Amino acid sequence: MAMVACRECEHRVSDSAETCPSCGIGSPGGVTQLEIKRVSRLMGAAVPMAVWIDSNHVGTLASGKSLTHTVTPGTHRVECGLQQAGSKDGAQEFDVPAGRRLVIVVTTSKWNGKPIFSAELA
Secondary structure, three states: OOEEEEOOOOEEOOOOOOOOOEEEEOOOOOOOEEEEOOOOOOOOOOOOOOEEEEEEEEEOOOOOOOOEEEEEEEEEEEEEEEOOOOOEEEEEEEEEOOOOOOOEEEEOOOOOOEEEEEEEEE
16 A cells, blocks of 8 residues: 555545545545456356456456456455356455556366456556
């Protein structure tokens, strides 16, 4: 967690603060993009994968598709699970830097269908 200048009033705030304690603006450290891509695989390909960011359901992914979500910079927990199971089969925390887009690639294990995560800056 880094300290940055608020984009509105220049007050020093955490880059992951939801609001500025000085001026009250939302996302004072700015916002960034978190893209989640699901790799096409035979195992579980016909079943949509549910995606949660910080325990909030943000959508579902078909095989070979992606979704983009706006987040504040900082650490975020990404959870995924095949929708037919109705559970969060895998989770990992990622540090999303300010001003950069983080791409999280999700594949499913050929052994048990659980999500495997990797990340790269775009």
